[in-house]
Amino acid sequence: MSTYPSTALLLVLSATVVAAATAPTHTTVPTATATTASASATAPMSRVGDVVTAAAVVPALTWRPCDEPKGPAGRECAELPAPVDYRDPDGPQLTLAVYRLRSERPAARRGALLMIPGGPGGSGARQLAQKGDALRKEMAGAYDIVALDPRGLGGSTKASCELAPDDRYLVSLRSWPGPDGEITENVARSRRIADACGRHGGAVLRGFSTANEVRDIDRFRQALGERKLSAWGVSYGTYVAAVYAQKYPQHTDRWVMDSNGDPDPARVAQGWLANMAVGVDDRFPDFAAWAADPARQDEGLRLAQHPEDVRPLFLALAAKLDRKPKDSTTAEVPLTGNLLRQALQNALAGNGSFPQLARLVQAAQDPAAEPVLPAELAEPLPDQDAAVMIATICNDVRWRGTVPSYARAVAADRVRHPLTAGMPVNVSACAFWKDAPAEEPTRITAEGPSDILMIQNRRDPATPYSGALKMRSALGDRARLVTVDHGGQGGHGAYLANGNACGDRAVTTFLTTGRRPAGDVLCAD
Template structure:
């Protein structure tokens, strides 16, 4: 679910990972120290939480999670703790709190101590890598795009190579990257915080972690917000999240097309077409030309291919603020007089630890099909139905060759539990599409209310300027009041 892998995704191998032996699983109090992050508030504090590598062996090897907080600066009678659960898999909660904590604290009038954490494998928490080659950590390879015409032979070889490397080099830490262990870690964090109940705010993949925690520990939740949610189907989990992005791109792209065809774009030279209906064929035709004849770029030996353009489109659809960047990119690639530059993050490989935690979490959460020919058929069909994504969401991944079965069966989200959940969802989300959120809403039953925001992009609360959606979340977190029924906020 944070599918912009350059943002998700210092590599550490298992040999360099700091593990300690023995010790009880029960959490101890946290020792907070100042840890202001670049560009973040001076008041940010951090602490380390010790958790078992394997919760089934609580007296065995351990690792540490970096935890961070912004103490509420409101009146003495505060609500307690709001745990901000990061997206990903692979997102850093410490970094997120530095960037988003101040506006969240302001919106909530300092009523909560805001707490977040770096899940195992991320940020300043203990991590292990798979020892992947630089080529296999390339953003265009790890988010594996089929070759021109839908050829997946390179993808199959790469997926097998990555799975083998993780089995050979990752060890127990990589095997422990999973939603189930993140939920267990959160319960130890709750104990260490000394609070009987947590209020929780999960975004993107963090909504799934939050929903699983609320399912497993219903008596430990206070007020729960799920912002930008996907399908919780326990038979598929991450497979569904990836597959759903094909239709999600189709639902979101018209927002960009209308923007790019607006006569107002003439002022900046960014108008791509006279009519919105012409923008999609223009982009698809350009991608097809680049498939046949890639263009040289300002980076030696790194051509601008059709898949680079498709990946850039996916990245831009996350927020309207990216639309000017995408329009300039399209114009640059179309102009034979220019040498286009690759987008930022496309020229250097991801750190091994980031690539490893992203891949391993998806593979450790659920069993994936292993039939290579089945993936080839799925890619061929998906390319026809959803040419914007050209079969990538249906393509094979390292999970098809993963060496170990999931240690835990995925949790089924149900309507059994307290009615303390508020969902907020953009109507045209390119990463966690609305139809996936409706499946989570149906699973939760009367436990939840859904506020639908008539906007595009990924992430809603305090992210897209919709006062109606923001007000619903703020009021719920401050007063506990939810809409009596599901409701919709206009654009």
């Protein structure tokens, strides 16, 4: 994904930014309505709560070839209009960029398999580029593989908060407290971001939400002419998948949820962020074991003689950088303690990032060295990417807390989880969001067809296992859980990520044959 890492929970939470897809970009809201003169699929009116979820007529999709250099061959693209506000289905429209890889064995095709990206901020086009070939091989023609860019991303209609560059660095968007736990600067920045989004985002930005992504997915289903969809949702995409399965159970076929969070409807993303402190603690021992392994000696990357020495080394170094930041190779962006902590959190997403983190730690320790910052931390995020990740989590649920309560939470969390220094429970722009959420979050329940397979790494730094167990409990007999005893290569993301044959086989078998494990299973690393 351009210069940014590809794993995602929430962009603001799990340190990922998704670059724009290669499809055309729409920065304004088209005024055409969804009813067009083109061939169309008729869809009945339906409601989610008090909101109409589809116009009476959904346009047919006009597919065109759109291969990209690093993506799978045979990709097709189309544009799907959708209401800016589903309460006004014939009002202003926006554009959703949608994508398809046709089944290479039409006789074996059984339907469409939707890839639901993580984020908020994950692009369907980018997920398809990264995993489309591997998924196509596993499915052996059983599906057309489809995806969409959620509102605000890739080729879909975007919005802007017009944030100042200093407010768009990842280490700024994430509310890392000051060296002593002080949150005054975090409060000021959060107010500033919320105010800018409220002034500049407009109706399009107010429509960035999980509820609307779910409605957009069902609109896509109708445009595809499919009675049911199968799906593979990853990270934040598991929550989107769970909400879709709750709202449209009659339209789910084989449903895979990979790297799951706690679905608590009272907190939603606020809870996911808080849980990440536990996730980092769960995952850090994998990095410590790697960094103390004698094999690192020949690579020049060994940080300590014993795994148990890596954590105090890291904490002491971060504290030193809190007091005296170190100039980096990026002008005017020094390596601070919080930037080092953010680099750790990014690197824990996959073992492939461990060498870069070790080099950063070594350079920070060496008085003569000038640290090279990870690319995703060295420059501001694009304004439109920042807008979608902020708006979605703020539009989904009203965040609880007052400035004094956030300060108390930070002080306590810094003691319990020093690797994350209180950031996961700190104040954010959502605390000062101008518009109340348009609707209540969906409560995930055990009511519905038993057609869900969950897969989860046991040591996931972004969506910790403890949160996944809460999703599993909420779904009851609707789901089975495949636990991969893993933190490794794909610490965040399990299917087609770790090389774990047991976990991959369970998901592939379910998607291609419909057979699920009789009960929850554990796959050894």
